Amino acid sequence: MSRPTLPVLDHAAAAAAFVSDADRTEWHDAALWWIRQRRDTAVADVPDWEALRTHASAIKEHTLTHLASYLEQFERMARAKGLQVHWARDAAEHNAIVHRLLAEAGATRLVKSKSMLTEECQLNPYLEARGIAVVDTDLGERIVQLREEPPSHIVMPAIHLQTADVGATFHEHLGTPATLVDPVALTRAARADLRARFLAADATLTGANFAVAETGGFVVCTNEGNADLGMALAPLHIASIGIEKIIPTARDLPVFLRLLARSATGQPQTVYTSHVHGPREGQVVHIILVDNGRTAQLARPSYWRSLKCIRCGACLNTCPVYRRSGGHSYGTTVPGPIGSVLAPGFDLAAHASLPFASTLCGSCTAVCPVHVDLDAQLLAWRADVVQAGHGSSRTRQATRVATQLLQRPALARALTPVLRLALRVLPRAVTRALSGGWGRGRTVPMPAAESFHAWWRARSDHEH
Ligand code: SF4
Numbered sequence: 015m016s017r018p019t020l021p022v023l024d025h026a027a028a029a030a031a032f033v034s035d036a037d038r039t040e041w042h043d044a045a046l047w048w049i050r051q052r053r054d055t056a057v058a059d060v061p062d063w064e065a066l067r068t069h070a071s072a073i074k075e076h077t078l079t080h081l082a083s084y085l086e087q088f089e090r091m092a093r094a095k096g097l098q099v100h101w102a103r104d105a106a107e108h109n110a111i112v113h114r115l116l117a118e119a120g121a122t123r124l125v126k127s128k129s130m131l132t133e134e135c136q137l138n139p140y141l142e143a144r145g146i147a148v149v150d151t152d153l154g155e156r157i158v159q160l161r162e163e164p165p166s167h168i169v170m171p172a173i174h175l176q177t178a179d180v181g182a183t184f185h186e187h188l189g190t191p192a193t194l195v196d197p198v199a200l201t202r203a204a205r206a207d208l209r210a211r212f213l214a215a216d217a218t219l220t221g222a223n224f225a226v227a228e229t230g231g232f233v234v235c236t237n238e239g240n241a242d243l244g245m246a247l248a249p250l251h252i253a254s255i256g257i258e259k260i261i262p263t264a265r266d267l268p269v270f271l272r273l274l275a276r277s278a279t280g281q282p283q284t285v286y287t288s289h290v291h292g293p294r295e296g297q298v299v300h301i302i303l304v305d306n307g308r309t310a311q312l313a314r315p316s317y318w319r320s321l322k323c324i325r326c327g328a329c330l331n332t333c334p335v336y337r338r339s340g341g342h343s344y345g346t347t348v349p350g351p352i353g354s355v356l357a358p359g360f361d362l363a364a365h366a367s368l369p370f371a372s373t374l375c376g377s378c379t380a381v382c383p384v385h386v387d388l389d390a391q392l393l394a395w396r397a398d399v400v401q402a403g404h405g406s407s408r409t410r411q412a413t414r415v416a417t418q419l420l421q422r423p424a425l426a427r428a429l430t431p432v433l434r435l436a437l438r439v440l441p442r443a444v445t446r447a448l449s450g451g452w453g454r455g456r457t458v459p460m461p462a463a464e465s466f467h468a469w470w471r472a473r474s475d476h477e478h
Pocket residue numbers: 277322323324325326327328329330352378381382383384385386388
């Protein structure tokens with residue numbers, strides 16, 4: 015069952031559609047803020063939290079600036095452990111490799127644990143078009159798969175849905191009673207359905223949270239054990255790993271494991287943290303190391319630090335824009351602040367609205383466990399978007415007028431009293447319309463009793 019490719023969206027328009035349902039906006043915001051607060055509590059329990067973040071950031075920056083040699087080391091060590099390694103330049107190569115491996119093994123039933131990379135590559139529809147039955151086994155992923163929707167959050171794919179939505183979905187696809195909305199009963203129904211699919215699978219596909227260059231092993235973190243069950247049962251295991259997931263040594267791993275779950279959900283650890291250091295007896299394990307735009311991002315001086323991201327989702331949970339506009343409004347695999355930094359690198363024209371989907375309050379940067387300077391990168395993209403001619407024409411015109419005005423101080427001074435008077439006397443509807451998009455949903459402020467210029471001149475006259 016495939017999921018649609020995400021359409022290219024104007025974020026503001028899509029967000030307006032989301033917030034038109036005030037109830038939904040309210041509980042979506044509250045659910046994510048609750049997780050943000052759990053994160054704060056969990057973080058407060060770790061006295062060396064700030065030192066951990068700094069250390070993790072330094073490890074990632076070191077790895078990214080020596081990425082080629084760590085990738086080669088990882089490949090060498092993984093091969094020595096009996097893991098087979100492939101390289102994919104882009105999504106097309108990745109998907110073709112997965113299909114070839116499945117075809118060579120005669121596999122037609124694939125169970126998949128959560129992997130944002132395979133979402134990014136649109137693997138499900140690619141395989142389904144070639145006769146492979148793909149089942150997402152993470153509960154949230156399974157729910158959105160049944161609904162033929164993309165995930166709306168990188169850690170909680172179905173956070174945009176309420177239990178009644180899930181009940182209706184399961185009633186339609188799994189035959190549960192129409193009135194069933196109890197989360198425990200719904201989870202049991204999903205488990206019973208998935209168990210049979212696990213047992214029947216010919217192959218399993220997982221992502222990886224970390225891949226260790228020193229050992230050639232990789233680590234998969236889940237809360238449901240679905241990746242582990244797939245890995246334990248299927249004779250063929252394919253792991254799709256973005257090249258930025260490499261860390262140098264096994265000693266570095268605990269630094270990230272302490273940060274990841276606390277930042278993501280407020281848990282001290284994920285429930286399952288599985289290490290793969292070679293195939294079990296009778297099993298074949300293939301690793302696909304995927305670039306798909308990552309080296310291009312690494313080459314961008316203003317944005318390479320976004321590759322430090324460990325996909326914890328904390329920046330999404332805290333972002334006032336994401337919480338109130340929902341993940342689908344971004345039209346990208348990874349939504350929220352980190353998605354808005356990554357997506358323009360793939361296609362600037364298509365994602366030109368995303369760097370503006372931020373208040374630049376810096377809350378994302380404040381919670382990021384690996385010190386990705388998200389607000390600074392969003393600001394830099396804004397400049398690049400405008401420079402490339404993709405900014406909104408209204409903003410461009412307004413900026414041009416303001417530039418002209420500010421370059422002529424005498425004219426600006428002459429016009430200021432007129433503008434101040436206009437703001438006072440014109441009806442609110444008119445001033446709101448004149449302020450463009452900014453005035454929508456905001457109260458256009460009244461000018462102060464005295465202009466700053468007049469205030470300043472009065473003071474300097476007085477002091478001299
Ligand atoms: S940018 Fe930072 S906070 Fe956001 S998902 Fe990545 S690691 Fe987490």
